[in-house]
Amino acid sequence: MRAVRVHEYGVQPTVDEVPDPRVTGPLDVLVQVNAAGVCRTDLHVVEGQWADRSGVDLPYVLGHENAGTVVEIGSAVTNVLVGDKVILHPLVTCGLCRPCRAGDDVHCENSAFPGIDTDGGMADLLLTNARACVRLPDGLAPADVAALADAGLTAYHAVRRAVPLLYPGAHAVLLGAGGLGHIGIQVLTALSPAELTVVDRSEEALSVAEELGAQHTVLADGTHTEAVADITGGRGARVVLDFVGEGGTEKEGVAMTRDAGSYFVIGYGGALDVPTIDVVSREISVVGNLVGTYNDLDELMHLAARGQVRQRTRTYPLDAAPDALDDLEHGRLPGARAVLEPVAG
Known part of the structure:
Protein backbone atom coordinates (compact mmCIF):
# COMPACT_ATOMS: atom_id res chain seq x y z
CA MET A 1 0.00 0.00 0.00
CA ARG A 2 0.99 3.67 -0.26
CA ALA A 3 1.88 5.62 2.88
CA VAL A 4 3.16 9.11 3.71
CA ARG A 5 6.29 8.61 5.79
CA VAL A 6 8.73 10.79 7.70
CA HIS A 7 12.31 9.66 7.05
CA GLU A 8 14.19 12.53 8.67
CA TYR A 9 13.04 15.39 10.90
CA GLY A 10 13.05 18.73 9.16
CA VAL A 11 12.69 17.08 5.75
CA GLN A 12 9.48 16.83 3.72
CA PRO A 13 7.77 13.39 4.02
CA THR A 14 7.55 11.12 0.98
CA VAL A 15 4.90 8.76 -0.37
CA ASP A 16 6.28 5.20 -0.19
CA GLU A 17 5.15 1.66 -0.92
CA VAL A 18 4.98 -0.35 2.33
CA PRO A 19 3.49 -3.73 3.36
CA ASP A 20 -0.24 -3.85 4.18
CA PRO A 21 -1.10 -4.07 7.90
CA ARG A 22 -2.80 -7.33 8.96
CA VAL A 23 -5.50 -8.25 11.46
CA THR A 24 -3.93 -10.53 14.08
CA GLY A 25 -5.82 -9.82 17.33
CA PRO A 26 -9.45 -10.51 18.24
CA LEU A 27 -10.29 -6.80 18.65
CA ASP A 28 -8.35 -5.57 15.61
CA VAL A 29 -10.15 -3.57 12.93
CA LEU A 30 -8.63 -2.90 9.50
CA VAL A 31 -9.92 0.27 7.87
CA GLN A 32 -9.59 1.38 4.27
CA VAL A 33 -8.73 5.04 4.70
CA ASN A 34 -11.12 7.17 2.66
CA ALA A 35 -9.98 10.43 4.23
CA ALA A 36 -7.08 11.58 6.40
CA GLY A 37 -6.90 15.09 7.82
CA VAL A 38 -3.73 17.15 7.60
CA CYS A 39 -3.15 18.85 10.93
CA ARG A 40 -0.69 21.42 12.27
CA THR A 41 0.50 18.67 14.61
CA ASP A 42 1.76 16.87 11.50
CA LEU A 43 3.96 19.89 10.82
CA HIS A 44 5.24 19.76 14.39
CA VAL A 45 5.97 16.05 13.96
CA VAL A 46 7.97 16.73 10.79
CA GLU A 47 9.83 19.54 12.58
CA GLY A 48 10.83 17.05 15.30
CA GLN A 49 8.86 18.60 18.17
CA TRP A 50 7.40 15.19 19.05
CA ALA A 51 10.63 13.21 18.62
CA ASP A 52 11.56 12.87 22.29
CA ARG A 53 7.97 12.65 23.52
CA SER A 54 6.84 9.95 21.08
CA GLY A 55 10.05 7.91 20.95
CA VAL A 56 9.11 6.67 17.50
CA ASP A 57 11.67 5.11 15.16
CA LEU A 58 11.96 6.60 11.68
CA PRO A 59 10.65 6.13 9.10
CA TYR A 60 7.02 6.04 10.13
CA VAL A 61 3.60 6.96 8.72
CA LEU A 62 1.88 10.28 9.50
CA GLY A 63 -1.84 10.73 10.02
CA HIS A 64 -3.93 10.91 13.19
CA GLU A 65 -7.25 12.20 11.76
CA ASN A 66 -8.77 9.26 9.96
CA ALA A 67 -12.10 8.03 8.62
CA GLY A 68 -12.96 5.26 6.21
CA THR A 69 -14.54 1.89 5.58
CA VAL A 70 -14.11 -1.23 7.69
CA VAL A 71 -12.63 -3.99 5.51
CA GLU A 72 -11.74 -6.67 8.08
CA ILE A 73 -12.44 -7.31 11.77
CA GLY A 74 -11.06 -9.56 14.48
CA SER A 75 -13.03 -12.48 15.89
CA ALA A 76 -14.28 -10.58 18.98
CA VAL A 77 -15.38 -7.36 17.29
CA THR A 78 -19.12 -6.76 17.62
CA ASN A 79 -19.59 -2.98 17.41
CA VAL A 80 -18.75 -2.61 13.70
CA LEU A 81 -19.18 -4.74 10.60
CA VAL A 82 -17.29 -4.99 7.34
CA GLY A 83 -18.56 -2.20 5.11
CA ASP A 84 -19.37 0.24 7.92
CA LYS A 85 -18.24 3.84 7.51
CA VAL A 86 -16.36 4.94 10.62
CA ILE A 87 -14.41 7.81 12.09
CA LEU A 88 -11.56 6.76 14.33
CA HIS A 89 -10.79 8.09 17.77
CA PRO A 90 -7.14 9.17 17.55
CA LEU A 91 -5.98 6.76 20.26
CA VAL A 92 -6.05 2.97 20.26
CA THR A 93 -6.89 2.28 23.91
CA CYS A 94 -6.98 -0.75 26.18
CA GLY A 95 -10.32 -0.31 27.98
CA LEU A 96 -8.93 -1.87 31.16
CA CYS A 97 -6.88 0.80 32.95
CA ARG A 98 -8.39 3.27 35.40
CA PRO A 99 -8.57 6.23 32.94
CA CYS A 100 -10.31 4.04 30.34
CA ARG A 101 -12.79 2.73 32.89
CA ALA A 102 -13.56 6.35 33.81
CA GLY A 103 -14.16 7.24 30.15
CA ASP A 104 -10.95 9.28 29.96
CA ASP A 105 -9.66 7.55 26.82
CA VAL A 106 -7.05 10.14 26.00
CA HIS A 107 -5.10 9.29 29.16
CA CYS A 108 -5.17 5.52 28.65
CA GLU A 109 -2.11 4.02 30.33
CA ASN A 110 -1.55 1.52 27.50
CA SER A 111 -2.52 3.50 24.43
CA ALA A 112 -1.03 3.79 20.98
CA PHE A 113 -1.43 7.04 19.04
CA PRO A 114 -1.35 6.34 15.28
CA GLY A 115 0.47 9.12 13.49
CA ILE A 116 2.27 10.18 16.67
CA ASP A 117 3.93 7.14 18.27
CA THR A 118 3.00 4.44 15.76
CA ASP A 119 2.14 4.25 12.05
CA GLY A 120 -0.80 6.49 11.16
CA GLY A 121 -3.52 6.80 8.57
CA MET A 122 -2.03 8.83 5.71
CA ALA A 123 -2.10 5.55 3.83
CA ASP A 124 -4.43 3.24 1.97
CA LEU A 125 -5.05 1.13 5.09
CA LEU A 126 -4.90 1.63 8.87
CA LEU A 127 -4.98 -1.03 11.58
CA THR A 128 -6.83 0.07 14.74
CA ASN A 129 -9.08 -1.58 17.31
CA ALA A 130 -12.79 -1.82 18.04
CA ARG A 131 -12.68 0.80 20.81
CA ALA A 132 -11.50 3.47 18.37
CA CYS A 133 -14.35 3.04 15.86
CA VAL A 134 -17.31 5.42 15.86
CA ARG A 135 -19.86 4.49 13.21
CA LEU A 136 -20.89 7.46 11.10
CA PRO A 137 -24.54 8.53 11.14
CA ASP A 138 -26.38 8.30 7.82
CA GLY A 139 -25.54 11.18 5.53
CA LEU A 140 -21.98 11.73 6.75
CA ALA A 141 -19.13 10.77 4.42
CA PRO A 142 -15.56 10.13 5.65
CA ALA A 143 -14.18 13.15 3.76
CA ASP A 144 -16.75 15.38 5.46
CA VAL A 145 -15.62 14.49 8.97
CA ALA A 146 -12.07 13.05 8.94
CA ALA A 147 -10.47 16.25 10.22
CA LEU A 148 -12.94 16.27 13.10
CA ALA A 149 -11.19 13.18 14.48
CA ASP A 150 -8.52 15.35 16.11
CA ALA A 151 -8.98 19.02 15.28
CA GLY A 152 -12.74 18.86 15.73
CA LEU A 153 -12.49 16.54 18.71
CA THR A 154 -9.94 18.79 20.40
CA ALA A 155 -12.08 21.87 19.75
CA TYR A 156 -15.20 20.11 21.03
CA HIS A 157 -13.41 18.83 24.15
CA ALA A 158 -12.10 22.29 25.05
CA VAL A 159 -15.41 24.05 24.46
CA ARG A 160 -17.35 21.32 26.27
CA ARG A 161 -15.16 21.88 29.34
CA ALA A 162 -15.61 25.66 29.09
CA VAL A 163 -19.40 25.61 28.67
CA PRO A 164 -20.21 25.36 32.42
CA LEU A 165 -18.30 28.62 32.92
CA LEU A 166 -20.18 30.47 30.18
CA TYR A 167 -23.52 31.53 31.63
CA PRO A 168 -25.81 33.93 29.71
CA GLY A 169 -24.11 37.31 29.70
CA ALA A 170 -20.61 35.87 29.97
CA HIS A 171 -18.05 36.71 27.30
CA ALA A 172 -15.79 34.28 25.45
CA VAL A 173 -12.81 35.21 23.26
CA LEU A 174 -11.52 32.78 20.65
CA LEU A 175 -8.02 33.29 19.26
CA GLY A 176 -7.45 31.84 15.79
CA ALA A 177 -10.36 31.10 13.48
CA GLY A 178 -8.47 28.74 11.19
CA GLY A 179 -8.74 24.99 10.73
CA LEU A 180 -9.19 24.32 14.46
CA GLY A 181 -10.81 27.56 15.53
CA HIS A 182 -13.61 27.63 12.99
CA ILE A 183 -14.83 24.32 14.43
CA GLY A 184 -14.56 25.75 17.94
CA ILE A 185 -16.76 28.68 16.91
CA GLN A 186 -19.48 26.32 15.71
CA VAL A 187 -19.35 24.15 18.83
CA LEU A 188 -19.44 27.22 21.05
CA THR A 189 -22.46 28.71 19.30
CA ALA A 190 -24.21 25.31 19.40
CA LEU A 191 -23.61 24.67 23.11
CA SER A 192 -23.24 28.04 24.84
CA PRO A 193 -25.24 31.28 25.25
CA ALA A 194 -22.04 33.32 25.73
CA GLU A 195 -21.22 36.43 23.71
CA LEU A 196 -18.33 35.58 21.39
CA THR A 197 -15.42 37.64 20.09
CA VAL A 198 -13.07 36.08 17.54
CA VAL A 199 -9.53 37.36 16.92
CA ASP A 200 -7.53 36.42 13.82
CA ARG A 201 -4.94 37.98 11.52
CA SER A 202 -6.88 36.97 8.40
CA GLU A 203 -9.78 39.08 7.15
CA GLU A 204 -11.12 36.03 5.32
CA ALA A 205 -11.09 33.92 8.48
CA LEU A 206 -12.90 36.69 10.36
CA SER A 207 -15.53 36.84 7.65
CA VAL A 208 -16.08 33.10 8.11
CA ALA A 209 -16.31 33.64 11.87
CA GLU A 210 -19.09 36.18 11.38
CA GLU A 211 -20.97 33.76 9.16
CA LEU A 212 -20.66 31.11 11.87
CA GLY A 213 -22.19 33.31 14.55
CA ALA A 214 -19.45 35.38 16.20
CA GLN A 215 -20.92 38.63 17.58
CA HIS A 216 -17.59 40.48 17.33
CA THR A 217 -14.50 40.01 15.16
CA VAL A 218 -11.14 41.67 15.73
CA LEU A 219 -8.23 41.80 13.30
CA ALA A 220 -4.93 40.86 14.95
CA ASP A 221 -3.03 43.96 13.87
CA GLY A 222 -1.13 44.89 17.04
CA THR A 223 -4.04 46.73 18.66
CA HIS A 224 -6.27 43.70 19.18
CA THR A 225 -5.66 43.28 22.91
CA GLU A 226 -6.92 46.82 23.47
CA ALA A 227 -9.85 46.20 21.10
CA VAL A 228 -10.91 43.14 23.11
CA ALA A 229 -10.64 45.18 26.31
CA ASP A 230 -12.99 47.77 24.81
CA ILE A 231 -15.50 45.11 23.74
CA THR A 232 -15.52 43.52 27.19
CA GLY A 233 -15.87 46.83 29.04
CA PHE A 243 -6.38 27.87 19.20
CA VAL A 244 -2.96 29.25 18.21
CA GLY A 245 -0.72 28.86 21.26
CA GLU A 246 2.34 30.49 19.72
CA GLY A 247 3.63 33.71 18.21
CA GLY A 248 2.55 35.85 21.16
CA THR A 249 -1.02 34.65 21.64
CA GLU A 250 0.05 33.06 24.94
CA LYS A 251 0.73 36.48 26.50
CA GLU A 252 -2.22 38.11 24.75
CA GLY A 253 -4.61 35.38 25.82
CA VAL A 254 -3.73 35.80 29.49
CA ALA A 255 -4.07 39.58 29.13
CA MET A 256 -7.56 39.15 27.64
CA THR A 257 -8.71 36.93 30.50
CA ARG A 258 -10.71 38.65 33.22
CA ASP A 259 -10.04 38.20 36.93
CA ALA A 260 -11.23 34.76 38.06
CA GLY A 261 -11.42 33.77 34.38
CA SER A 262 -9.93 30.83 32.53
CA TYR A 263 -7.39 30.72 29.70
CA PHE A 264 -7.77 27.50 27.69
CA VAL A 265 -4.68 26.41 25.75
CA ILE A 266 -5.52 24.34 22.66
CA GLY A 267 -2.94 25.28 20.04
CA TYR A 268 0.70 24.92 20.97
CA GLY A 269 4.25 25.62 19.85
CA GLY A 270 5.04 28.60 22.04
CA ALA A 271 5.75 29.00 25.76
CA LEU A 272 3.67 30.33 28.62
CA ASP A 273 5.37 32.75 31.02
CA VAL A 274 2.95 34.08 33.64
CA PRO A 275 4.19 35.64 36.89
CA THR A 276 2.84 33.57 39.75
CA ILE A 277 1.70 36.72 41.52
CA ASP A 278 -0.64 37.38 38.58
CA VAL A 279 -2.05 33.88 38.77
CA VAL A 280 -2.67 34.33 42.51
CA SER A 281 -3.80 37.95 42.65
CA ARG A 282 -6.06 37.66 39.60
CA GLU A 283 -7.08 34.08 40.45
CA ILE A 284 -6.95 33.00 36.83
CA SER A 285 -6.89 29.40 35.66
CA VAL A 286 -4.78 28.00 32.82
CA VAL A 287 -6.37 24.89 31.33
CA GLY A 288 -4.57 22.51 28.95
CA ASN A 289 -6.60 20.50 26.44
CA LEU A 290 -5.43 17.27 24.82
CA VAL A 291 -7.71 15.78 22.15
CA GLY A 292 -10.91 14.40 23.75
CA THR A 293 -12.78 11.28 24.74
CA TYR A 294 -14.62 8.67 22.69
CA ASN A 295 -17.89 10.13 23.97
CA ASP A 296 -16.79 13.61 22.89
CA LEU A 297 -16.23 12.27 19.38
CA ASP A 298 -19.59 10.49 19.33
CA GLU A 299 -21.36 13.68 20.46
CA LEU A 300 -19.51 15.72 17.85
CA MET A 301 -20.69 13.35 15.11
CA HIS A 302 -24.29 13.97 16.18
CA LEU A 303 -23.76 17.72 15.88
CA ALA A 304 -22.20 17.18 12.45
CA ALA A 305 -25.11 15.00 11.33
CA ARG A 306 -27.51 17.79 12.31
CA GLY A 307 -25.49 20.32 10.32
CA GLN A 308 -24.51 22.28 13.45
CA VAL A 309 -20.81 21.64 12.87
CA ARG A 310 -19.37 21.79 9.38
CA GLN A 311 -15.83 22.16 8.18
CA ARG A 312 -14.46 23.79 5.09
CA THR A 313 -12.07 21.38 3.43
CA ARG A 314 -9.72 21.21 0.51
CA THR A 315 -9.13 17.66 -0.68
CA TYR A 316 -5.90 16.28 -2.13
CA PRO A 317 -5.00 12.85 -3.50
CA LEU A 318 -2.64 10.90 -1.24
CA ASP A 319 0.28 11.42 -3.64
CA ALA A 320 -0.11 15.20 -3.15
CA ALA A 321 0.44 14.99 0.63
CA PRO A 322 3.64 17.13 0.44
CA ASP A 323 1.63 19.86 -1.30
CA ALA A 324 -1.07 19.73 1.39
CA LEU A 325 1.52 20.03 4.15
CA ASP A 326 3.19 22.93 2.36
CA ASP A 327 -0.14 24.74 1.87
CA LEU A 328 -0.92 24.37 5.57
CA GLU A 329 2.53 25.54 6.66
CA HIS A 330 2.41 28.66 4.49
CA GLY A 331 -1.15 29.75 5.37
CA ARG A 332 -2.83 28.91 2.08
CA LEU A 333 -5.84 27.33 3.81
CA PRO A 334 -7.51 30.18 5.74
CA GLY A 335 -10.51 28.84 7.62
CA ALA A 336 -10.23 25.41 5.98
CA ARG A 337 -8.70 21.98 6.56
CA ALA A 338 -6.64 19.91 4.14
CA VAL A 339 -7.89 16.34 3.73
CA LEU A 340 -6.10 13.56 1.85
CA GLU A 341 -8.24 11.01 0.04
CA PRO A 342 -6.20 7.80 -0.39
CA VAL A 343 -9.29 5.87 -1.50
CA ALA A 344 -12.40 7.94 -2.23
CA GLY A 345 -15.49 6.74 -0.40
Missing part, protein backbone atom coordinates in the same frame (compact mmCIF):
# COMPACT_ATOMS: atom_id res chain seq x y z
CA GLY A 234 -12.28 46.66 30.26
CA ARG A 235 -12.89 43.49 32.27
CA GLY A 236 -11.69 40.85 29.82
CA ALA A 237 -13.33 37.54 28.94
CA ARG A 238 -14.65 34.89 31.31
CA VAL A 239 -13.05 32.31 29.00
CA VAL A 240 -10.31 32.73 26.40
CA LEU A 241 -9.86 29.80 24.01
CA ASP A 242 -6.43 29.97 22.36
